[in-house]
Amino acid sequence: xxxxxxxxxxxxxxxxxxxxxxxxxxxxxxxxxxxxxxxxxxxxxxxxxxxxxxxxxxxxxxxxxxxxxxxxxxxxxxxxxxxxxxxxxxxxxxxxxxxxxxxxxxxxxxxxxxxxxxxxxxxxxxxxxxxxxxxxxxxxxxxxxxxxxxxxxxxxxxxxxxxxxxxxxxxxxxxxxxxxxxxxxxxxxxxxxxxxxxxxxxxxxxxxxxxxxxxxxxxxxxxxxxxxxxxxxxxxxxxxxxxxxxxxxxxxxxxxxxxxxxxxxxxxxxxxxxxxxxxxxxxxxxxxxxxxxxxxxxxxxxxxxxxxxxxxxxxxxxxxxxxxxxxxxxxxxxxxxxxxxxxxxxxxxxxxxxxxxxxxxxxxxxxxxxxxxxxxxxxxxxxxxxxxxxxxxxxxxxxxxxxxxxxxxxxxxxxxxxxx
Amino acid sequence: xxxxxxxxxxxxxxxxxxxxxxxxxxxxxxxxxxxxxxxxxxxxxxxxxxxxxxxxxxxxxxxxxxxxxxxxxxxxxxxxxxxxxxxxxxxxxxxxxxxxxxxxxxxxxxxxxxxxxxxxxxxxxxxxxxxxxxxxxxxxxxxxxxxxxxxxxxxxxxxxxxxxxxxxxxxxxxxxxxxxxxxxxxxxxxxxxxxxxxxxxxxxxxxxxxxxxxxxxxxxxxxxxxxxxxxxxxxxxxxxxxxxxxxxxxxxxxxxxxxxxxxxxxxxxxxxxxxxxxxxxxxxxxxxxxxxxxxxxxxxxxxxxxxxxxxxxxxxxxxxxxxxxxxxxxxxxxxxxxxxxxxxxxxxxxxxxxxxxxxxxxxxxxxxxxxxxxxxxxxxxxxxxxxxxxxxxxxxxxxxxxxxxxxxxxxxxxxxxxxx
Numbered sequence: 001x002x003x004x005x006x007x008x009x010x011x012x013x014x015x016x017x018x019x020x021x022x023x024x025x026x027x028x029x030x031x032x033x034x035x036x037x038x039x040x041x042x043x044x045x046x047x048x049x050x051x052x053x054x055x056x057x058x059x060x061x062x063x064x065x066x067x068x069x070x071x072x073x074x075x076x077x078x079x080x081x082x083x084x085x086x087x088x089x090x091x092x093x094x095x096x097x098x099x100x101x102x103x104x105x106x107x108x109x110x111x112x113x114x115x116x117x118x119x120x121x122x123x124x125x126x127x128x129x130x131x132x133x134x135x136x137x138x139x140x141x142x143x144x145x146x147x148x149x150x151x152x153x154x155x156x157x158x159x160x161x162x163x164x165x166x167x168x169x170x171x172x173x174x175x176x177x178x179x180x181x182x183x184x185x186x187x188x189x190x191x192x193x194x195x196x197x198x199x200x201x202x203x204x205x206x207x208x209x210x211x212x213x214x215x216x217x218x219x220x221x222x223x224x225x226x227x228x229x230x231x232x233x234x235x236x237x238x239x240x241x242x243x244x245x246x247x248x249x250x251x252x253x254x255x256x257x258x259x260x261x262x263x264x265x266x267x268x269x270x271x272x273x274x275x276x277x278x279x280x281x282x283x284x285x286x287x288x289x290x291x292x293x294x295x296x297x298x299x300x301x302x303x304x305x306x307x308x309x310x311x312x313x314x315x316x317x318x319x320x321x322x323x324x325x326x327x328x329x330x331x332x333x334x335x336x337x338x339x340x341x342x343x344x345x346x347x348x349x350x351x352x353x354x355x356x357x358x359x360x361x362x363x364x365x366x367x368x369x370x371x372x373x374x375x376x377x378x379x380x381x382x383x384x385x386x387x388x389x390x391x392x393x394x395x396x397x398x399x400x401x402x403x404x405x406x407x408x409x410x411x412x413x414x415x416x417x418x419x420x
Numbered sequence: 421x422x423x424x425x426x427x428x429x430x431x432x433x434x435x436x437x438x439x440x441x442x443x444x445x446x447x448x449x450x451x452x453x454x455x456x457x458x459x460x461x462x463x464x465x466x467x468x469x470x471x472x473x474x475x476x477x478x479x480x481x482x483x484x485x486x487x488x489x490x491x492x493x494x495x496x497x498x499x500x501x502x503x504x505x506x507x508x509x510x511x512x513x514x515x516x517x518x519x520x521x522x523x524x525x526x527x528x529x530x531x532x533x534x535x536x537x538x539x540x541x542x543x544x545x546x547x548x549x550x551x552x553x554x555x556x557x558x559x560x561x562x563x564x565x566x567x568x569x570x571x572x573x574x575x576x577x578x579x580x581x582x583x584x585x586x587x588x589x590x591x592x593x594x595x596x597x598x599x600x601x602x603x604x605x606x607x608x609x610x611x612x613x614x615x616x617x618x619x620x621x622x623x624x625x626x627x628x629x630x631x632x633x634x635x636x637x638x639x640x641x642x643x644x645x646x647x648x649x650x651x652x653x654x655x656x657x658x659x660x661x662x663x664x665x666x667x668x669x670x671x672x673x674x675x676x677x678x679x680x681x682x683x684x685x686x687x688x689x690x691x692x693x694x695x696x697x698x699x700x701x702x703x704x705x706x707x708x709x710x711x712x713x714x715x716x717x718x719x720x721x722x723x724x725x726x727x728x729x730x731x732x733x734x735x736x737x738x739x740x741x742x743x744x745x746x747x748x749x750x751x752x753x754x755x756x757x758x759x760x761x762x763x764x765x766x767x768x769x770x771x772x773x774x775x776x777x778x779x780x781x782x783x784x785x786x787x788x789x790x791x792x793x794x795x796x797x798x799x800x801x802x803x804x805x806x807x808x809x810x811x812x813x814x815x816x817x818x819x820x821x822x823x824x825x826x827x828x829x830x831x832x833x834x835x836x837x838x839x840x
Contacts, residue, residue, distance in 0.1 A: 013598070016599070017595055017598045017599065019591075046601040046602065049601060049602065073594070074591050074594055074595065075591070075594035075595040075597065075598040076598030076599075077598075079597075079598050079601055080598045080599060081599075081601055081602040081603070082599070082602050082603045083602050163820060163821075166820075166821055167726050167821060167822060168720050168723075168724075170821060170822065170824070171439075171494050171495070171720070171723035171724060171725055171726065171822075172718075172719040172720050172723045174493070174494055174495035174723060174824065175437055175494065175495040175719045175722065175723040176719065177495065177499075178433070178437045178495040178496030178497075178499055178500045179436070179437065179496075179500060179501075179502070181466040181469060181499055181501055182466065182469065182501040182502050182503050183501070183502045184719075187719060189720075205819075205820070205821065206821060208819075209826075275698065275716075277716075278695065293718050293719055294716070294718060295716055295717055295718035295719060295720050296695075296697075296714070296715055296716045297715055297717070297720065298592075298713050298714060298715035299592040299595045299596065299604075299607060299713055299715060300588050300591070300592050300609075300715050300717065300720075302595065303588075303591035303592045303594060303595040304588075304591060305591055306587050306591065306727055307726055307727070309820065386819060386820065389820035389821070390819070390820045391820065392814070392817055394812070394814070397812055399625075399806060399809075399810070400583060400586075400625070400729065400806065400809035400810045400811065401583075401586055401587060401590060401625065401626060401809070402587060402590065402591075404590070404594065406629075
């Protein structure tokens with residue numbers, strides 16, 4: 001392949017970060033370094049904002065050893081952002097600025113590591129850059145703990161959260177089982193998932209035998225039925241002595257009201273934003289009188305690199321690597337995906353999806369993954385989830401703590417006026 | 421040593437369980453099995469309640485392999501309880517019942533695996549049994565995530581929570597750092613510790629360089645100063661772009677009011693029990709307007725066997741082993757303890773404390789472990805904490821999840837009337 005004049009790469013992380021998004025970055029950078037026809041990899045400081053501000057982190061000054069450490073470093077080593085480009089009609093100036101920055105830094109490749117919104121943006125940039133007569137090869141790199149991207153079998157980032165929540169509810173379940181005779185009888189763990197219950201569902205893997213935690217899963221896909229929920233909770237306490245519950249943050253009533261919206265007010269009349277876990281726990285206490293405990297794992301779950309899934313790390317890296325290979329093969333406006341070849345034994349390969357097919361489509365849990373009563377997962381779900389949490393990819397430890405990459409952000413010298 | 425007629429052992433787990441209390445049980449049972457002069461080890465079903473109810477789990481029918489698995493199984497494999505015996509004057513019948521059950525089952529040894537209250541009980545049983553002319557050898561086995569027992573350098577269970585919270589805040593801190601440019605700027609992690617800030621303090625180990633998370637620790641030992649706290653939070657956001665906070669559940673104002681007591685009421689006028697993390701997060705939001713996230717790890721932290729400290733597991737096992745050896749050496753009303761010989765390199769040995777010296781004394785963080793401003797830990801604290809989180813003692817995994825012991829509770833046939 002002939003060397004392009006604009007053979008530098010722009011890579012950006014987008015949206016909520018994960019335990020393995022840096023493994024994708026590692027895949028991009030390590031693969032690019034193996035190809036002399038490619039130039040430098042610039043990473044956007046704080047994602048796409050870094051391109052608009054011309055804050056380009058020059059990864060070429062970072063040692064191979066530090067780049068290798070990205071594979072086991074959680075969160076976004078270059079910074080991410082919650083910033084969605086408007087449509088070209090709404091804000092053409094933003095797109096023009098992107099092209100201007102890319103042109104100024106000889107950037108011919110744009111790898112966007114994010115979810116559905118980001119792939120929509122990448123797709124628009126691909127089209128717009130052609131219109132501007134400065135074609136940029138745009139390749140998506142999938143990422144989201146929510147696991148809600150279409151076409152790909154799963155999303156890098158999800159498997160590690162899945163493993164974290166399944167391990168955590170197994171451990172906490174044993175704790176409650178120990179205490180329930182004279183103390184805590186109900187435990188509620190709140191997990192992420194505003195629209196889709198993939199994470200909550202994966203926690204169900206912890207239950208392998210009759211009576212194992214979790215006993216109840218509350219999904220956003222199933223409107224919350226308080227009467228049925230309380231009856232099930234009581235039945236579990238009666239039968240097993242305790243009840244361990246996993247609830248999606250997005251759990252809601254039939255009318256769309258979130259369970260987390262408790263309608264409480266503080267001394268000044270401000271609405272009090274509780275989590276859904278304490279809301280459910282209080283509901284149980286009020287109705288059934290059981291002593292409870294609750295946990296909200298929040299960022300802990302998606303940052304938990306210490307218990308990352310081996311499958312997830314491998315796939316995250318492979319997606320980054322494939323993005324570079326796709327670009328070198330002349331592909332454009334596509335995203336590598338995970339294709340499941342077989343579940344038992346698990347075999348997967350790298351496939352390809354058009355960005356236009358990925359953008360802005362949200363994949364929810366299929367109804368047949370949820371048991372008929374709405375509180376558990378089916379065998380079909382188990383078959384889907386099980387391979388995704390396989391393998392323990394432990395980071396190295398130093399002084400009892402995981403040693404993560406410390407990435408210096410050396411910016412490429414600016415060449416353009418300040419962007420506003 | 422001549423074989424005593426009452427050479428059976430009664431072992432019980434007491435109070436809140438930990439990631440390594442079963443490692444102590446493993447130490448007791450494996451060591452007892454090596455001594456033919458000792459009889460069966462009975463474990464109280466749900467702790468001391470099991471003795472009162474004559475529900476004695478016969479561990480002699482459990483395979484060596486399953487007993488070995490206890491070493492890596494969190495929570496209380498035989499059940500624990502929150503039940504404190506009254507004084508002998510208040511409820512002599514309970515003590516008489518214990519002796520009656522011990523006599524009926526040829527039990528001459530009582531190993532009580534718990535905190536200060538439990539050691540007080542064990543001490544009383546030792547004295548009472550002599551008065552009853554049926555002397556029982558009573559040995560304590562230390563346990564508590566709160567790390568608040570006196571004399572011993574640390575308490576089994578603490579090191580693993582310490583490791584969990586330090587790892588978690590390091591990981592979540594990186595997450596917030598990634599997002600802070602356009603999203604979350606403040607993250608609050610609530611950890612256990614109602615009276616003592618040992619756990620919160622240990623989280624401080626995660627900060628090794630200027631700017632590392634956590635930036636603020638809120639201790640129960642230091643009355644909460646809202647003005648100083650908010651000023652510090654703002655200073656961190658200004659300087660580092662974000663602020664990661666660890667707070668003890670027991671954090672309180674000068675007048676003793678807990679931060680977690682938000683004074684909120686639900687639709688029915690019931691007091692709403694929030695966690696301290698959401699309370700602090702809301703305080704920051706109201707005063708400074710920063711977007712926040714918060715997590716409450718609750719049972720997850722003390723059950724987190726998947727990230728247990730190697731030092732902690734080793735010490736927990738050693739305490740159980742030493743309890744048996746103490747008993748065989750004719751000691752009574754004592755507890756093995758951890759003696760720190762040296763910090764760098766860490767060396768420790770098994771020592772001994774009288775139960776009467778351990779009972780009902782609560783060890784708080786020394787003031788010189790907390791920085792003068794009250795929001796951090798000193799070098800002295802680091803030297804103390806560091807060895808306790810060393811080493812990763814990973815459990816075995818099966819299908820992507822830790823494989824823990826599944827303990828069948830086979831009860832010894834009852835010989836006495838039902839206890840009420």
